[in-house]
Amino acid sequence: MSNNKSNRGRPKGATSFVRVSLKDLMQQIGENASVVVSKKWLESITGGVDELPPATNTEASQIKEVEEPTPEIERIQFTIHND
Amino acid sequence: MINELIGQEQLKKRLQFYTDSKKATGVIPFLMFNGAKGLGKTEFAKRFAKTLGKKMIEINCSTIRNGEQFFEQIFIPAILDKDITILFDEAHALPKDLVMAFLTIFNVEGAKTKRFDFGENSFVFDFQRQTFMFATTELDKLFPPFRDRLTVVDFVPYSSDELGKIMTKKISWVNFKDNVMEDIAFTLRGNARSAIKRALEVKAYCEVNNQSDFGRYDWNRLCTLIDIRPYGLSNTEIQVMQLLRDRGACTLQMISAVTGLSRTAIQRDAEIYLLKEGFVKIDGKRWITDKGVKVLDNIN
Numbered sequence: 001m002s003n004n005k006s007n008r009g010r011p012k013g014a015t016s017f018v019r020v021s022l023k024d025l026m027q028q029i030g031e032n033a034s035v036v037v038s039k040k041w042l043e044s045i046t047g048g049v050d051e052l053p054p055a056t057n058t059e060a061s062q063i064k065e066v067e068e069p070t071p072e073i074e075r076i077q078f079t080i081h082n083d
Numbered sequence: 084m085i086n087e088l089i090g091q092e093q094l095k096k097r098l099q100f101y102t103d104s105k106k107a108t109g110v111i112p113f114l115m116f117n118g119a120k121g122l123g124k125t126e127f128a129k130r131f132a133k134t135l136g137k138k139m140i141e142i143n144c145s146t147i148r149n150g151e152q153f154f155e156q157i158f159i160p161a162i163l164d165k166d167i168t169i170l171f172d173e174a175h176a177l178p179k180d181l182v183m184a185f186l187t188i189f190n191v192e193g194a195k196t197k198r199f200d201f202g203e204n205s206f207v208f209d210f211q212r213q214t215f216m217f218a219t220t221e222l223d224k225l226f227p228p229f230r231d232r233l234t235v236v237d238f239v240p241y242s243s244d245e246l247g248k249i250m251t252k253k254i255s256w257v258n259f260k261d262n263v264m265e266d267i268a269f270t271l272r273g274n275a276r277s278a279i280k281r282a283l284e285v286k287a288y289c290e291v292n293n294q295s296d297f298g299r300y301d302w303n304r305l306c307t308l309i310d311i312r313p314y315g316l317s318n319t320e321i322q323v324m325q326l327l328r329d330r331g332a333c334t335l336q337m338i339s340a341v342t343g344l345s346r347t348a349i350q351r352d353a354e355i356y357l358l359k360e361g362f363v364k365i366d367g368k369r370w371i372t373d374k375g376v377k378v379l380d381n382i383n
Contacts (some may be wrong), residue, residue: 082138
């Protein structure tokens with residue numbers, strides 16, 4: 001076993017993802033391109049997915065639009081006394 | 084109007100002074116009503132607002148999440164450009180960012196209006212038109228610089244005589260006999276709300292039994308029916324006293340283990356009243372006093 005632990009694994013602060021605007025991405029690859037996205041991210045915006053969409057350029061590869069529920073507004077409780 | 088209320092005589096004088104001085108100064112100080120629950124803080128605030136000729140909005144501070152929510156839901160629709168009294172009840176529960184805003188808003192140094200910028204908006208507080216009042220049961224939990232901007236008005240427990248008057252006023256058609264009111268007041272723990280509740284219980288008893296007289300026999304019967312204990316002791320308080328009598332001196336940890344109540348709950352809900360009445364004492368450990376033993380003997 002190597003004792004040189006500092007060379008093992010991912011360096012601190014390194015990430016696998018970069019942030020890019022959808023507009024810039026579409027200029028590069030077009031709107032019908034198939035892209036690979038994080039499964040967790042996809043689940044967070046679609047509410048759950050069993051597997052990655054098929055890697056085709058068909059309409060079926062497009063993510064289905066999901067209507068997000070409107071968050072309930074928390075109301076301050078108050079009473080008006082007129083008497 | 085305030086004088087129609089029973090008790091809190093010193094407080095009434097102060098409120099009368101502020102009402103009179105408003106005619107000269109145009110403003111009322113930012114009052115903080117401080118006192119235990121059931122002493123009439125809200126009722127006095129309502130009557131005070133009426134004396135000032137304004138309607139009052141009573142806000143439960145524990146439901147305010149942040150300053151933005153307060154300005155959107157309360158200030159703009161109900162306070163801005165209106166003549167109104169505002170009571171912030173349970174003020175110790177105000178969110179931190181709103182307390183910080185209030186530090187600026189209520190730092191008036193004699194000014195009658197204050198402009199306050201919040202986010203992209205600017206709001207004007209007109210203290211000649213708007214009277215701000217606060218109420219709390221836990222003054223010690225208030226951020227000290229905020230507390231310093233307020234005028235604290237203390238509520239005191241009601242005397243037996245005052246509690247009797249509160250009950251009699253509520254059910255004036257009941258004829259109390261055998262000096263039974265003294266016994267009843269004894270169980271109310273100086274609390275006006277308890278007096279109102281007890282009046283309603285006596286009313287129900289008299290209505291069920293189709294009578295208007297209420298004497299010692301009726302009181303003893305009512306105590307048995309709805310489990311009213313001497314001194315208005317709760318079951319938890321009696322449980323703590325019994326434990327101390329049966330086991331001798333106990334630590335708070337021991338009482339907590341036996342009763343199944345948290346240490347805080349015992350200190351907050353049971354010990355304060357037992358200590359005040361001299362039924363227990365704390366000397367490192369908790370002890371029951373001779374007075375406490377006598378009370379327990381009466382219960383058993």
